[in-house]
Amino acid sequence: MKLHIAVLPGDGIGPEVTSQAVKVLKAIAMEFGHIFTFEYGLIGGAAIKKSGTALPEETLSICKKADTILFGAIGEPKYNFDPDAKVRPEQGLLKLRKELDLFANIRPVIAYEDLLNHSPLKNKCIKDTDIIIYRELSAGIYYGDKTLSEDGQSASDVCQYNRFEIERIAHLAFKAAQSRQRKLTLVDKANVLASSRLWRKVIMEMAPQYPNVTLDFYYIDNAAMQLILNPRQFDVILTENMFGDILSEEASVIVGSIGLLASASLGPKYAMFEPIHGAYSKATDKGIANPIASILSATMLLDHFGLLDEASLIRKAIKKSLKLHITTPDLNTKYDNISTSKVGDFIEDFINHPEETNLNFKNIHLGQSTII
Ligand code: IPM
Ligand code: MG
Numbered sequence: 001m002k003l004h005i006a007v008l009p010g011d012g013i014g015p016e017v018t019s020q021a022v023k024v025l026k027a028i029a030m031e032f033g034h035i036f037t038f039e040y041g042l043i044g045g046a047a048i049k050k051s052g053t054a055l056p057e058e059t060l061s062i063c064k065k066a067d068t069i070l071f072g073a074i075g076e077p078k079y080n081f082d083p084d085a086k087v088r089p090e091q092g093l094l095k096l097r098k099e100l101d102l103f104a105n106i107r108p109v110i111a112y113e114d115l116l117n118h119s120p121l122k123n124k125c126i127k128d129t130d131i132i133i134y135r136e137l138s139a140g141i142y143y144g145d146k147t148l149s150e151d152g153q154s155a156s157d158v159c160q161y162n163r164f165e166i167e168r169i170a171h172l173a174f175k176a177a178q179s180r181q182r183k184l185t186l187v188d189k190a191n192v193l194a195s196s197r198l199w200r201k202v203i204m205e206m207a208p209q210y211p212n213v214t215l216d217f218y219y220i221d222n223a224a225m226q227l228i229l230n231p232r233q234f235d236v237i238l239t240e241n242m243f244g245d246i247l248s249e250e251a252s253v254i255v256g257s258i259g260l261l262a263s264a265s266l267g268p269k270y271a272m273f274e275p276i277h278g279a280y281s282k283a284t285d286k287g288i289a290n291p292i293a294s295i296l297s298a299t300m301l302l303d304h305f306g307l308l309d310e311a312s313l314i315r316k317a318i319k320k321s322l323k324l325h326i327t328t329p330d331l332n333t334k335y336d337n338i339s340t341s342k343v344g345d346f347i348e349d350f351i352n353h354p355e356e357t358n359l360n361f362k363n364i365h366l367g368q369s370t371i372i
Pocket of ligand 2: 245246249276
C-alpha cells in the first residue's frame with residue numbers, strides 16, 4: 001500500500017516520540033513491502049515562533065493533501081502563566097481538529113499484564129481492564145463562544161451541542177460496543193447541564209437501533225470515581241469533548257503511564273493519530289519520554305487502513321518490550337538507561353527480525369544486545 005503521511009511533531013517531547021513512530025512505520029513498510037512517504041509540517045509553539053500562527057496555512061494544506069496525519073504533542077510552558085497571550089500553541093491543534101472535522105477521538109485504555117504493578121491502583125482492581133473511550137472532539141465547550149468583558153473581570157465559555165454532532169459520534173460508539181462487550185456508558189452531567197440533557201435524550205432515542213447493546217448513564221463526577229474504583233465495569237464510554245479529555249487522562253493511571261495511551265481522531269474525510277499526552281516540556285531532549293503512545297498511535301493508523309497484520313506485529317513488539325523491561329524511566333524500575341530511541345530501536349528490531357529478537361531475549365535482558 002502507498003501512504004503519504006503528514007507528520008506534525010509539534011512541541012516539547014513531540015518530535016522525539018514522533019520520530020520513533022516514524023522509525024517503526026518505516027520498518028513496517030520495509031518488512032511488508034509498502035511505500036510510506038512522510039511530509040513534515042509545523043504546528044503549535046514551533047509554528048508560532050516561525051510564522052506567528054499556531055497552524056500555518058502550509059501545514060493545513062500538507063495535512064489535506066496527505067492520506068493521513070501523525071501528530072506529536074503541543075504546548076509550551078511560557079504560555080502557562082500568560083493568560084493574556086494573543087496566540088497559544090494549543091490553538092493550532094484545536095483549529096486543525098475543527099478544519100478537518102475530526103469529530104471522533106477514540107482512546108483505548110488497556111491494562112497490560114506486565115505493567116499492573118506500575119499503577120498506584122490495586123492489581124486486582126485494574127487487571128483485565130479493556131475500555132475504549134469515544135470522546136467528541138469538534139464541539140462543546142472547547143469551541144463554543146468565548147467572551148471576556150472589557151474590564152477583564154468576567155469571562156465565559158459556551159458548551160453547545162446539536163443533535164447531529166451527538167448522533168454521528170454516538171453511532172460510532174454504539175457500533176464499537178456491538179463489536180466488543182456490547183456495553184455503552186454515556187458520561188454526562190445531565191442533572192445540571194442542558195447540553196448533557198440533549199446528549200441523554202438523543203442517545204436514549206438512538207438506543208432501539210442497537211437492541212443488543214446495554215446502555216447505561218453516569219454523571220461525570222461518579223464516572224471519575226467508578227473509573228478507578230472498578231474499571232472493568234466499562235466497555236465503551238461515550239462522552240463530550242471536555243469530559244473525555246479529563247476521563248482519558250485519569251484512565252492512564254490504570255495503565256501505568258500517560259506515555260502509553262494513543263488515540264485516533266476521525267472525521268468524514270480525514271484521520272489523524274495522536275498520543276493523548278501533552279508536550280511534557282520538562283523532559284524535552286532528555287531521552288526519557290515514552291514513545292509507546294506515539295508508536296501505538298501509528299499502530300492505530302495502520303489499523304485504520306486495514307493493515308491489521310502490520311499493526312498486530314507492532315503490538316506484539318510493544319508487549320515484548322514491556323516484558324523485557326525495555327521501557328523508558330516512567331515505567332522502568334529495573335534499568336535506568338533505556339532511552340526513548342532505544343525503545344524505538346527495540347521495536348524496529350523486533351519488526352525486522354521477530355524470530356531473532358525472541359532468540360536474543362536473554363542477551364537483551366543482560367544488556368548485551370547491540371541495541372541497548
Ligand atoms: C488532548 C490534549 C488537548 C485537548 C490540548 C493539548 C489542547 O489535552 O488531546 O487530550 O485538550 O484536547
Ligand atoms: Mg488531554
